Amino acid sequence: MAENLSGNMQEANTGNETSVSKIVGKQSVAFRKPPYIIAASSIAGKKEGEGPLGTLFDQIVEDPMVGKENWEAAESELMKMAAQKVLTKAGLKNTDIRYLIGGDLLGQLIATSFGIAELGIPVFGVFGACSTMGEAMIIGSTLVEGGYANKVMAITSSHFAGAEKQFRFPLDYGNQRPYSASWTVTGSGAVIISNQKDPNKNTGEPDIVITGFTTGKIVDYGIKDSMNMGAAMAPAAFDTIKQNFEDFGIKPDYYDKIITGDLGYVGKNILIELLKEVGYDITNQHMDCGMEIFDQESQDTHAGGSGCGCSAITFAAYILKQLRERNWRRILFIPTGALLSQVSFNEGNTIPCIAHAVMVEAR
Template identity: 65%
Template sequence: MSDKKIVGKQSIAFQNPPVITGYASIVGKKEGEGPLGSYFDRIDEDALFGGDNWEDAESRLQKMTAELAIQKAMLKPDDIRYIFAGDLLGQLIATSFGIVDLKIPLFGVYGACSTMGESMSLGSVLVDGGYADHVVAMTSSHNASAEKQFRFPLEYGAQRPLAATWTVTGSGAVVISSCDKADAVKNDDAIIEIKGITTGKIMDYGVKDSMNMGACMAPAACEVIAQNLTDFKLSPAYYDKIITGDLGVVGQKILIDLLMEKGFDISHNHMDCGIEIYNADTQDTHAGGSGCGCSASTLCSYIMKKMQSKEWKKVLFVPTGALLSTVSFNEGNSVPGIAHGVMLEVRS
């Protein structure tokens, strides 16, 4: 790792790596029935989460997740300097209505399904720079609210193509703290540091099929993974896992092929949250899971627990996003993608 903060073309190495002092994941019934069900903090059988409509449900989901992550970090909302959060809904209404009562200064961010990576990146920069002791990075998605905005009304019952993914109902939140606050982790689990980040570029290969998110986002994932390895002069084997957000089975194949063309073989240590969160044999989700909550809830459950047990010590976390809107899609535009890389490592 370089002793300089600015590394290569697109990366930052933190001189005082921030630590993750708390994390939480809350998901819906379908996600709880999947292979990762035992890892989530909470599974809610009520798709409305006690709310009046789908948007209200997602707001409640975010608030509960943020509160739980802060509680698990043994902090209070007043201890949090900033919160970095966003969602898929117009003008981030799940976030703004969800966390208003927490009274925490907010940076609202939008990276589509890459929002967790963007939130963690920006939060880590402020913590490493000494501008905050504790920040929260989080995001969410809800199957019904996303389908309502981007696809068809649920009542319509439209047939989904096999390349389509299923929007995850879930939220994940992490508390990122300055390195000297690592003592706040009062257990025997490993301390997980954010060693660096690689910020992705918008990549557009001209794909216009909005139901095939994997094909839209794979080029962006390829670009940021290759840049991370190049900037830090690493081989793919440096990481125990290189984990993308929600490419699904279609996007995973494209990603591996694209990286192979660049001379990087990640076929042995790549994992995709969208593939892991559902059971392809028993749950009708076609190509896998997607949505902001896909990578966020998987990170804040399965991935973090694998790292805290030291089964995985070095992970490149790469949430992926498709930058479309109902307006751009209806105007016949292609679907650009973006991805952000976050380097997670167990403190030695």
């Protein structure tokens, strides 16, 4: 870790020695041996390919059904494609991966279980809604840094039609979407986290490492509108970002970019105002994946993008590129998730949310 963070690590008494603990503050961890991100893949749908980041994705799938009979099977296929692509880019086989950490938005994680079953990799299925990529990266990097795995794949996916069917209205219903509604990204992104440097990187490129993380808490401000996810998730992003600053004793300008996952245009403004109220102004550093992936005017996506695939493919295709090219040195990556279900929504419950922060550096 950077020197200005080391003083915030807690000291642990180990017999006759005093060693530096990896535990930082209330909710954070600082890795002593930061794991490397050695490869990433991004598979995007047609609409995503037509957006501002379209030229950066590894593959754009024109057919929303991906040759399958239903939306759920299509999403599974997207995840399988992302897994195979990241293995190819890393020059690895499925047997080289110790664990796969993955999840999606569908009930019982069926996109993941059906998508990666044939790979034969030991799996941890995780659910954090749209924050799942952050959660998967945190768990994967902890396993690698702790010496429990040498290579781990973190992967997630989402599909516009599958998400609309499950959480809102089936497409055949033809309902009008309010301007606060976000557009679920069709796509799948994956990264491979390793205890060794990337042997395939170009000469002069930096190593990309995960230096630490701040695990989010469930935050519920009482919002019930599933068509306004940005407002629901912004308080969770606020809580985690503030805790990251406090745990490490840093200010917003420690990072070149503070990147949320799925807040969109509505949630972005709420997040910035909430942080200003407690003395942190992230206006100059903040970026949101949901705002980057679509063109708000020409693509009619209203509040922006969302879904597990939103932050995953933006991270894999765009954010890592900026780090590799040394445009950014240090970022805080905070995918945000709304933890509602069909049952909770139909029973009129509020929308609890969560956000996980991953600290990534180019060295």
